[in-house]
Amino acid sequence: MNCSITSLLPIMAEKYGIVEYFGDHAGYRCGYCGKSDTNFSNGMWAHTLTVQSYQWLLERGWRRSGRYCYKPTMEKCCCPQYMIRISAKDFRLTKSQKKLLKKVHRYLSTGEKPWKGLEKVKPNSAGSVSVDMETTHCKPIMALTDGVSQERPAVPFCDNNDAHCLFTEIVDKNKPVEKFTSERKPPIKGSGPNSEKPKCGKAKQRRLERKRQKLAAQANIDPSEVILLPKKPAEKTIEDFLNGPMPDQPAHRLEVRLVRSPPGQQSDEFSKSFDTTFLVYHRYQTVIHQDPDDKPDRQQFQRFLVDSPLQTGHQGGKSPHEYGSFHQQYWLDDKLIAVGVIDILPSYVSSVYLYYDPVYSFLSLGTYAALRFLSLLDV
Numbered sequence: 001m002n003c004s005i006t007s008l009l010p011i012m013a014e015k016y017g018i019v020e021y022f023g024d025h026a027g028y029r030c031g032y033c034g035k036s037d038t039n040f041s042n043g044m045w046a047h048t049l050t051v052q053s054y055q056w057l058l059e060r061g062w063r064r065s066g067r068y069c070y071k072p073t074m075e076k077c078c079c080p081q082y083m084i085r086i087s088a089k090d091f092r093l094t095k096s097q098k099k100l101l102k103k104v105h106r107y108l109s110t111g112e113k114p115w116k117g118l119e120k121v122k123p124n125s126a127g128s129v130s131v132d133m134e135t136t137h138c139k140p141i142m143a144l145t146d147g148v149s150q151e152r153p154a155v156p157f158c159d160n161n162d163a164h165c166l167f168t169e170i171v172d173k174n175k176p177v178e179k180f181t182s183e184r185k186p187p188i189k190g191s192g193p194n195s196e197k198p199k200c201g202k203a204k205q206r207r208l209e210r211k212r213q214k215l216a217a218q219a220n221i222d223p224s225e226v227i228l229l230p231k232k233p234a235e236k237t238i239e240d241f242l243n244g245p246m247p248d249q250p251a252h253r254l255e256v257r258l259v260r261s262p263p264g265q266q267s268d269e270f271s272k273s274f275d276t277t278f279l280v281y282h283r284y285q286t287v288i289h290q291d292p293d294d295k296p297d298r299q300q301f302q303r304f305l306v307d308s309p310l311q312t313g314h315q316g317g318k319s320p321h322e323y324g325s326f327h328q329q330y331w332l333d334d335k336l337i338a339v340g341v342i343d344i345l346p347s348y349v350s351s352v353y354l355y356y357d358p359v360y361s362f363l364s365l366g367t368y369a370a371l372r373f374l375s376l377l378d379v
Contacts, residue, residue, distance in 0.1 A: 015050070016050070016053075017046065017047075017048055017049040017050055017053045017054075017309070018046075018047040018048050019044045019045065019046045019047065019049070019069070020044055020045040020047070021044040022042070022043045022044055022045070023042060023043075024040065024041075024042050024073065026040075027039060027040055027076075030077075030078050030079055032078075032079040033078055033079055035078055038077065038078035038079075039072075039077055039078065039079075040072070040073040040076040040077055041070045041071055041072045041073055041077075042070065042071045042073065043068060043069065043070040043071075044068075044069050044070075045067060045068055045069075046064070046067050046068070046069050046309035047067070047309060048309050048311060049069075049309045049310055049311065050310075050311050050313075051310055051311065051313045051323040051324065051343075051344075051345050051346060052345075052346060054069075054309075054310055054343070054345065055345040055346060055347060055348060057069060058083070058345070058348060058350060061083065063081075063083070064308075064309070064343075064352065065304060065352075066303045066304050066305070066306075066307040066308070067303075067307050067308065067309045069309075086374065088374045088377040091374060092235065093235075093236070093237075093238065093241075093371075097367065097371060098236070098241065100364050100367055100368060100371075101238070101241035101242070101368070101371065102241065103363070103364070104254075104363055104364075104368055105241065105244050105246075107251070107252065107363065108246070108250055108251065108252045108253070108254055109246050109247055109250050109251060110247075110251055111251030111252060113362055114362055208228055211228065212226045212228060215228075238371055238372075238374055238375050239375060242372070242375065252332055252333055253332070253333055254330065254331070254332050255330075255331040256328060256329070256330055256331075256372065257269060257328070257329045257331065258326050258327075258328050258329075258376075259273075259326060259327050259329060260312075260322075260324060260325070260326055261305075261306055261308070261325055261326060261327045261341070262306065262307065262308040262310070262324070262325050263306070263307065265312055265324065265325075270327060273329065273336065276336050277327065277329070277336065277339055278298055278301050280336055280337070280338070280339060280355060280356070280357050281296060281301055281305070281339070281355050282296045282301075283357060283358060284355035284356060284357070284358065285355070287358040288358055304353075305327075305341050305352070305353055308324070308325035308343070310323070310324050310325050310343060311324065312324045313346070322344070323344050323345060323346065324343070324344060325341075325342070325343050325344075325352075326341075326342055326343075326344060327339050327340070327341055327342075328340040328341075328342055328369070328372070328373075330356075330365070330369070332360070336357075337356060337357045337359075337360045337365070338354065338355070338356035338357065338360070338365045338369060339354070339355055339356070340353075340354045340369045340372075340373065341353045341354065342373060342376075344376065349373050349374075349376050349377055351370065351373060354366055354369050354370075356369075
């Protein structure tokens with residue numbers, strides 16, 4: 001049979017992976033602490049990988065950046081990188097996570113933003129105060145400086161009784177600041193509780209006591225012998241919070257799209273939104289990570305978050321979706337605000353990277369997206 005190795009590669013790639021192993025790397029720059037020669041890892045360039053092969057690598061501590069797969073040498077690294085695994089079947093929402101889901105749902109339904117307090121107040125180069133007027137519900141006032149009345153829009157004044165509003169005024173630095181004290185009046189002594197009246201208790205306890213008396217009367221026994229087992233309410237799941245009731249005309253609409261991203265497998269939706277996706281990534285890198293404007297270019301974005309060695313797979317396993325590499329896009333009122341780069345594998349959903357528009361950081365999109373990843377698994 002006359003056939004070249006090159007012609008066999010596509011056939012072999014359907015069942016096998018093709019990689020180039022580089023072995024243990026000498027120390028190089030750490031992207032976390034910035035040291036020049038304290039990062040060590042084993043690496044290989046993956047031309048193609050089956051989803052099952054990459055899942056086995058994940059279970060052994062490997063990760064990927066584009067097509068490059070690496071495993072940090074923990075005993076040598078200055079900043080060891082540990083993988084966090086969450087069992088979707090055993091996962092239970094914490095109190096803070098429930099608050100986050102409610103916060104996002106409240107913003108979508110009513111448009112209410114969470115109050116950030118002092119984070120909205122920042123001094124500018126002129127020494128005055130800049131305030132987010134929309135968030136603090138404040139209006140500018142007239143400030144008196146050197147005997148001249150000037151409008152200072154940066155100084156807020158509250159015209160309501162909102163305790164969350166921030167009140168700021170301009171004062172003369174040479175003038176001593178007056179201290180305000182509040183005098184507390186001593187409490188009025190009373191005669192104590194009325195022994196002829198029943199003790200005050202919580203409404204829930206009173207209802208339980210009435211129920212105990214009723215059951216005791218029906219069974220003709222002493223109320224102290226009645227044992228009431230508390231009813232544990234059904235615990236809400238992530239889907240219960242995500243699919244909560246919304247008004248007929250919500251303030252905002254959030255749409256989550258799962259689009260296939262690798263070259264040769266790209267969906268039409270990803271191709272059309274590529275420029276928008278890159279702009280959000282560029283804004284995230286320059287604002288959140290303080291990268292220079294020329295560092296996050298399109299080629300670097302393509303190599304880092306678009307290229308992938310994973311082959312497409314069929315449905316099955318724990319995920320109702322096809323296998324491979326995807327971008328999970330978050331569109332708020334037809335505006336792209338966040339993208340989660342994920343790999344859907346037979347038994348896992350692996351998060352590669354997440355970036356978002358810093359303007360919407362008040363929604364805690366990193367945690368919110370991580371919770372949405374769990375909903376991709378059919379458990």
